[in-house]
Amino acid sequence: MHGRIRTWGPGALVLLPTVLLLGYFVYGLIAWSFNTSLTDRHTARRGPADYVGFENYVNLFGEDRFLNSLKNLGVLTVAFIVGTLIFGLLWALLLEKGVTGESIFRSIYLFPMAISMIASGVVWSWLLNPSQGEDARGLNRLFSIVGLNFLENSWWTAGSRWTTMLSIALPAIWQLSGYIMALFLAGFRGIPPELREAARVDGASEFKLYRHVLFPQLSPIALSALIILGHMSLKLFDLIYAITGPNQFRTEVPSIYMWNTLLRSDQAKAAAIAIVMLAVVAVLVIPYVAYTVRQETDE
Numbered sequence: 022m023h024g025r026i027r028t029w030g031p032g033a034l035v036l037l038p039t040v041l042l043l044g045y046f047v048y049g050l051i052a053w054s055f056n057t058s059l060t061d062r063h064t065a066r067r068g069p070a071d072y073v074g075f076e077n078y079v080n081l082f083g084e085d086r087f088l089n090s091l092k093n094l095g096v097l098t099v100a101f102i103v104g105t106l107i108f109g110l111l112w113a114l115l116l117e118k119g120v121t122g123e124s125i126f127r128s129i130y131l132f133p134m135a136i137s138m139i140a141s142g143v144v145w146s147w148l149l150n151p152s153q154g155e156d157a158r159g160l161n162r163l164f165s166i167v168g169l170n171f172l173e174n175s176w177w178t179a180g181s182r183w184t185t186m187l188s189i190a191l192p193a194i195w196q197l198s199g200y201i202m203a204l205f206l207a208g209f210r211g212i213p214p215e216l217r218e219a220a221r222v223d224g225a226s227e228f229k230l231y232r233h234v235l236f237p238q239l240s241p242i243a244l245s246a247l248i249i250l251g252h253m254s255l256k257l258f259d260l261i262y263a264i265t266g267p268n269q270f271r272t273e274v275p276s277i278y279m280w281n282t283l284l285r286s287d288q289a290k291a292a293a294i295a296i297v298m299l300a301v302v303a304v305l306v307i308p309y310v311a312y313t314v315r316q317e318t319d320e
Contacts, residue, residue, distance in 0.1 A: 051299065058292035065286035077293040086270070087278060087294070094274045096182055098254040100190035105250055106243070108194060109201025114231075116202070117209040127206075130199035138196070142263025145192040149264065151175040177265060177272055185271050189264065193257055201246050208242040209235065241316075248309045255298055 058077055060070035081087050112130055116123055133141070150158035153173045157165050161173040174180070177188040212235060220234045258276040265272040267281055279294040 054292040054295050057288055058296050060289050062289045063287045077289050081293050090273045090275045090278045093186055096186040097190055100187050101193050101254045102250045104194040105198050105201050108198035110205050112202040113205035116206055130202050133196040134200055138259040139263050141192055141196055142260045146264040149176040149188055151178040189261055189272055193260060204242050204246055208239045212238050248305055251305045252302055
């Protein structure tokens, strides 16, 4: 017995503070939020609240505003994931082929990640200024100077839902494409050279080499990138807040709606929105975790 304690005891003591902190600040607060979402705490009043079950969730999914925020989030997520994966893979392919000054290009591509979302949002709010013509600013002004006036547009202030959310996705794509590039580049560099040589000996062209040999090797990385980007799309609160402000119905997503709801001291409704967002994250993450565990078990 004493031998077992000596074996796992020090490790358990080292992990204990982390376990306690995670238990309280993560899982404990998730439980508290879920409990609050089942109550009628819609004001800042003190004292015990009455339980109303899932009434807040039913009301939430009956609101046009919340449904609009979910649709905005869906469009933003698709645009963000597709754009980031395309640019990240493209840059990784260019660097993987070998270029002079590769370290400089890597630094340039990765630099946006060093900028906070709120700072990036402030800059992009000016770049995406909707003013056109003589009053044009930001990108519209640049288009006017280089003679591409037909590219001037109102960005997120007009047009369809896709146009609006694509404008919001653009800064996020710029900021995180370098991270995806690093993932894919590491994947390319981790492929044994013998596979490339064997494919070339068999007469495979460059296209077939990438299509049938290299890209299949990157599928686990692509899946990881997909999950990471899907999760991060739910947390673009500060970027959207900095570009459009907190009260834009056209660009409102659940996190913005939750913030506005919490400012009105509607704790139960804000907690319900938070739990819905957690459920969306779980839908993305749980299948990935199950897939990873199954792969490790098979190995």
